Amino acid sequence: MKLALMLPFALASLSGCIPAAENAETGQNPPELSGSCDASSLAYAVGKTLNQELEAKLKSEAKASVVRVAPHDGVITMDYSPARLNIFTDEASKIIRINCG
Template sequence: MKPHLPLAVLMLAAGCAPADPGESPPPASTACGAERVQNYVGKQVDAVRAQAIAESGAEILRVYAEGDPVTMDYRPARLNLVTDDAGVIVTVKCG
């Protein structure tokens, strides 16, 4: 049973290695274009929703209020507009 332990450790370590070490993902702040729409912080989300997705170039838009339950899956191409209870944007980020 013990001779198989090193093999198991190697298999686990190989599963953690990146698929292509020469290719790195885009920075989180630029993958969805969040840096291009930071000027919408402080504005009512319903008034700028369409413009934000168009100007950012993001593939997906997610709008939610602070404290709302959201999925934890990370999608670099998704633009997140986080609002307060009044619908005013407080954070613009990718993910």
């Protein structure tokens, strides 16, 4: 009986974890859900020091909506976003890997 009473509250609290398909006010998808990313031509940047200009250039070339920089000692989530460019750096801010997702 108690489970039946608690179930609606549990489901309501979980509904906040599901991203909305589009913004109700603007009718547009959030940036991480729209577009796609292609990092296949960005290998030239591996070994370079990451700065704001290079980050913007890589984002543009990859046609990414969002950039996530993962520092050498950082922790990132394992969620997948096809429009996100991931840039992994070492302790000296040199790029060690680039991919989309």
